[in-house]
Amino acid sequence: MRERERSFELDWWLLFIVMAICSVGLMEIYSATHNGPLHGMQWKQLVWIGIGFAGMLVLSRIDYGGLLDQSLLLYLLSLGALAVALVVGNKHFGARRWIAIWGFDLQVSELVKLIIIIVLARYFSELRTERLTLADLFKIGLLVGVPAGLILLQPDLGTAMVLVPVAIAGAFLAGIDWKHAVGVLALGAVVAVVGWNGHFLKPYQKQRLATFLNPENSPRGAGYQILQSEIAVGSGGFWGTGFSKGSQNQLGFVPVRYSDFILAALAEEQGFFGVLITLLLYLALLLRLVDNAQKAKDRAGMFLVMGVAAIFAFQVLVNAGMVIGYMPVTGIPLPFMSYGGSSTIFGFLALGLVMNVRTKRFVN
């Protein structure tokens, strides 16, 4: 009975923070779309949040031990799904990322993120040594590399990159020899250089990266997005232009302002003050996740929570960095704020994993 009572216990602080972030997101989605053909988008997003929330509740009830047991099956399933998406998936914006499930186009790679967290948590928690061996690193690289490669083929550089920090955070926590760390970094650099010069990146990906480095070169080309985003952010000033009063947002200068660049829209209308509040909410979310990891009852739980934290931290870093021109345009959404079914549902399912770990923290 005692355990059953505990199982109803959710991390209310975490939930409060996430709901606050969702509210900011809904508000800004409304502001960005209410006077255009996309008006009413906030209600759709609210539906996604509802679905995600339900999914979170379900996942928080499933014993994560059982999930970890099935990690091989899940892994194979995810590779299969990625392959299917590549072959028969629906094409949006020139990339095969979506497969239709129950009438929704689901972005498979979002689900793969979740599965990689589980698979890596299992791998790391099974290690008995204090330091990762080279063989371990190679296996981890393979585990992440295969799905990442498939996602890269869609092509979706952003999501493929999101898988990497899960491995890095896990490796750091599991214990990595600093020489190995340096080696891996060097290897990463080599891969980046070869990837750039070889034919692994699509032209648009290269262009995005190139214009990221020099946005003012082509005001109407690919650098246009970054420049417009910077203009919106910069013109917001400290207090912002006011809710639904941002000219760059309302007149459509901010690219995909309800999704990838929602933070630019918010920065214009709510100013630095609004950005500060929002980023503090994300900081609180991440620190709360670390707190949950610290209180996990075992290493597997900790790796699960920290995998989630790694992905959120990376997405916030890349998305916010992109909005202010510090990162290339990669199409990585801001968790819980950017409009989008798949990413919202993933976010809540990942929270479900965290809640799952939390409810088990006193169980022996």
Added chain:
Amino acid sequence: MANWIGGDQKLPQGRLILVSYVVVLEFILLLIGFWKLQIVQSGHFADLAEKNRIRSIPIIAPRGKILDRYGRVIVDNYPSFSILLLRDDPVQIKKDLPQITSGLNVTAEDLNQQLLEARDEPKFQPIIVKPEATDADLAFVESHRADLPELELMMVQRRKYPPNDFLAHVIGYVGEVSPEQLEQSGGDRYKPGDIVGKAGLEREYNDILTGTDGMRRVIVNSIGKPVRTLDDTEPIPGKPIQLTIDADLQEVAERELAGTIGAMVAINPQNGEVLAMASRPAFDANDFSVRISRKEWTDLNDNPNKPLLNRAIQAQLAPGSVFKILESVAMLESGTPPPDFHVFCPGYGVFYGQVRHDWDPKGHGEVSLHNAIVHSCDIFFYNVGERLGIDKISYYASSLGLGARTGVDLPSEEPGLVPSQEWEERVYHHKWYPGSTISLAIGQGPIDATPIQLVRSVAGIAMGGVFYQPHLLKDFSPVKVVRFAISPGTVDQVTDGMYGVVNEGGTGVFAYDVLKQAKLQDIQFCGKTGTAQTISNKGLLRLTAAERHSFGYNTWFVGFAPRRNPEIAVAVLVQDTHLEAGGAAAPLAARFMKAYYEKKLGQPIQELQAKAAPSKAASQTQEAAAASAARDQ
């Protein structure tokens, strides 16, 4: 349960804390990034945001109208649209080029040429793809706002010039400001694409005619569609100018000149007002008001008849026998030779060892100054010139208004030329040949005058030595007056001679015929003919008869009425004609006078009534004159 679940595992708490530090660091870095943009560079980006959303569309101020002396509109404006191509995205333009060229019906070569020429100008400076858009063009631009945002419309006020090249040289034309003008103005007064006066009054009074452009600031969305208007700065229209030109007389002058190469200027000797100024051939200023094509421009410039030349102020030609009037003044005023000087004219004479012929080989017999003017006796004036000498001729010619610009309010007036010993030495590096004085005595040789100089000079002599600055602006002020004292006796003698030219069977007898037909023989029309060879006598002798025929005469008639205290003076130049002045220029001047007096006396002007067949009338004039052609000089 598998072995990887268990409470025995220790968590790496230290590393977790390290991770949370990394997370905090991440957020600090992000906040610094936002701080830099939103606080440090906020002003810069706010400016860029304003530029993004606000587009300034100039509202072109209409130029002032040009009115005749009675306030009748000669030059007006009409609204029209120009299609602009915004050039800030060359890649987009290149992509859209086929659609733009086919949609606006322009050739890709022309557009590419324009883009090439504009490549050094600032990017924000649009090019005008189509200066005057048709309804179809407007519909095309409006319907492609979304996919061709680089196209923009601009309303402009265009110049509407009168038909039939009316007053073309005087009005001039407008055009886009040239790079040189832009540079001179230092970028404050003009911006590229501005329309400015390029020639004629449009240029002379550009400052009055030009208004101040207004500005409409509109908010546009990201695809360039105006969402709403922020504010309008209303344009200040240019001020109109009223001219001294009488449109009726101008029309008569142009009708008379139709088909010829020549010019006509009529002024009021009492105040210098220009009543008519015509030059033919002419051009259609409307060709310039939109955008003159390269071909039209080269055609106008390469035309051997020089239609762009305003002959009334720019044709510098030997005045021929008209100069005898100035010489008569010089003779009477200087007393060399004395007023009662007589010569016997056998039709030739020997001066400085060279035989000189009179225009009339029969000779004029015993001639006094009066008869010499009436019949334009060359031998008489050779003798006068010989006695006066170059210095006196030069002094009086200059004093009476030749060799210097009259100061008429038009750009590009030519100064003409009065030779002197000093001039000869400066230009040719040798002393003045006394023989040259003999040619000069009948207005040949190195002496050039423009029609406006001759009409001002003769009118001033008839006014007793009061030379008004000719001007076209009604309230031109101050009108410069040059006074050169001529004794009343001299004025009477000279004007009496000129009266005789027309009314006593002199070289201007055809003018009398015209006036008599119109029962206007009592207006006391006085004048002087002039016929100048276009090449020298020596040159002429070397040519065959057929070749000689291809060189026409430049013929003049300068006259005024009435004999005392004249109210109207006119100079007529007909170039390259095979008639001499009495046949070619004198009847034109007379018909102009007829129209002037018909109008003054309240009669309908006959020339204007016969509008139906102007070219026919003109050719009849020529034929009639040719039929009764007699050597008149």
